Amino acid sequence: xxxxxxxxxxxxxxxxxxxxxxxxxxxxxxxxxxxxxxxxxxxxxxxxxxxxxxxxxxxxxxxxxxxxxxxxxxxxxxxxxxxxxxxxxxxxxxxxxxxxxxxxxxxxxxxxxxxxxxxxxxxxxxxxxxxxxxxxxxxxxxxxxxxxxxxxxxxxxxxxxxxxxx
Amino acid sequence: xxxxxxxxxxxxxxxxxxxxxxxxxxxxxxxxxxxxxxxxxxxxxxxxxxxxxxxxxxxxxxxxxxxxxxxxxxxxxxxxxxxxxxxxxxxxxxxxxxxxxxxxxxxxxxxxxxxxxxxxxxxxxxxxxxxxxxxxxxxxxxxxxxxxxxxxxxxxxxxxxxxx
Numbered sequence: 001x002x003x004x005x006x007x008x009x010x011x012x013x014x015x016x017x018x019x020x021x022x023x024x025x026x027x028x029x030x031x032x033x034x035x036x037x038x039x040x041x042x043x044x045x046x047x048x049x050x051x052x053x054x055x056x057x058x059x060x061x062x063x064x065x066x067x068x069x070x071x072x073x074x075x076x077x078x079x080x081x082x083x084x085x086x087x088x089x090x091x092x093x094x095x096x097x098x099x100x101x102x103x104x105x106x107x108x109x110x111x112x113x114x115x116x117x118x119x120x121x122x123x124x125x126x127x128x129x130x131x132x133x134x135x136x137x138x139x140x141x142x143x144x145x146x147x148x149x150x151x152x153x154x155x156x157x158x159x160x161x162x163x164x165x166x
Numbered sequence: 167x168x169x170x171x172x173x174x175x176x177x178x179x180x181x182x183x184x185x186x187x188x189x190x191x192x193x194x195x196x197x198x199x200x201x202x203x204x205x206x207x208x209x210x211x212x213x214x215x216x217x218x219x220x221x222x223x224x225x226x227x228x229x230x231x232x233x234x235x236x237x238x239x240x241x242x243x244x245x246x247x248x249x250x251x252x253x254x255x256x257x258x259x260x261x262x263x264x265x266x267x268x269x270x271x272x273x274x275x276x277x278x279x280x281x282x283x284x285x286x287x288x289x290x291x292x293x294x295x296x297x298x299x300x301x302x303x304x305x306x307x308x309x310x311x312x313x314x315x316x317x318x319x320x321x322x323x324x325x326x327x328x329x330x
Contacts, residue, residue: 140286141249148285155285159248166281166289 001057001089003035009058010037014048017041022094036079036092045080045095046105046131052082052091053110059084060091063107066117068125070151074099076127080107097127106132124149188326195238195264196227196322199315202237202257203230207244209271209305216308226315234260239318241311242297245273245280246288258295266322268314269297272304279304 007021019038039045052060060082069077080093097104106129107114118129119138126147129135137144145156156164201223205213217223217230231237234257246254258265269291272278277289291297298321301314 139249144248144286153285160252162248162251162288162293164248164285164289166277 001087003089003091006058006089006091007035007037009055010048010052013051014044017044017048036094039093039095042095042097042104045078045093046107046110048093049080049082049107049110057087059086061085061111063111063114063117064090066107066114066121068121068127068149070125070149071096072151076102076125078104078121078127102127103130104128105130106135108132123147126150188328191327192323192325195325196319198227198229199239199266199318199322200231200237201228202234202240202261203232204257205241205243206246206250207271207273209243209273212305212308213241213243213270213311216311221308221312223312223315226312226319228315234258235262237261238264239266239268241268241270242274242291243270243305245278246291246294247286248288249286251288251291251294254291255294264325266298266318267291267295268299268301268311268318270301270303270311270314271306272302275300275302 003021010018017040019040021037022035039048049060052058062083062085063080064083065079065081067079067081069079071077075096075098077094077096080095081090082092083090095104102125104127106118108118108129109131115133116138118132119134119136121127122129122132122135123137123139124147136142140148141159144159146153148155158164205211215221217228228239234240238261240254240258240261242254258267269275273280273287274291277284277287280287281289288294299314299318301310303310306314
């Protein structure tokens with residue numbers, strides 16, 4: 001299925017919940033290019049993902065990557081890179097949430113392998129995934145101050161009595 | 167062939183060696199520096215290469231041990247993250263005296279490439295535990311690690327029981 005068909009299908013089924021389609025041109029450096037689509041209503045991300053997984057001609061059965069980014073304008077984005085291992089097509093979703101209230105529904109119930117990826121996004125960017133079964137830090141210490149990949153993060157002077165800056 | 171004859175000429179029949187306590191203890195210590203078997207990052211690959219047959223660290227008496235209770239040296243081979251630093255300190259405290267530390271590679275010497283933006287990296291393992299020998303390199307070749315080990319052996323050779 002081409003990206004345009006996927007976009008059409010999503011727009012028809014989730015009217016006004018999905019936004020603009022950003023088409024990406026293939027480059028010689030990337031053998032597989034996907035397109036991504038904005039999800040305007042963050043609370044619908046789980047439903048959209050479930051739809052993408054279960055629809056017979058979509059079958060996105062693999063969440064290749066869940067990444068998060070700090071846009072620098074007091075918003076965070078979460079990007080879902082999806083792949084269908086049976087139908088051999090890829091697509092991406094992007095949902096943006098405000099920094100003051102960074103809550104995104106968890107998709108662990110859709111793809112079980114989202115578990116650790118969401119924990120990493122929580123660890124590094126502080127995005128709260130609602131409905132996650134075990135939302136703990138995955139890499140840093142439990143009592144580490146702040147979320148280090150945020151743009152406004154300041155390295156602490158001391159951590160557990162150890163000096164951190166050079 | 168009585169006992170009194172032997173007392174008159176105690177060194178004729180061999181098997182007796184006159185030495186100093188310091189020399190004997192230091193020789194024993196530097197010839198069996200058992201190493202704590204753990205690695206932290208890419209330096210650990212070089213440390214394993216130094217342990218393997220080509221460089222054969224075992225000819226210096228370095229045997230990797232699975233427990234800190236049986237180890238004499240700890241080779242900090244790699245990036246010391248803040249999370250690992252507290253564990254390293256516990257492991258160091260669990261090692262019996264006398265114990266020695268070789269800091270291997272730029273990361274554990276001074277933070278290495280993470281010196282500026284490493285929010286999670288301890289800038290030098292000597293902020294947590296005392297280091298005897300620093301081995302520079304990123305990562306150091308096995309020869310460099312062996313050189314560091316021989317430097318440590320020199321240091322042990324110069325020790326005295328009265329001072330340690």
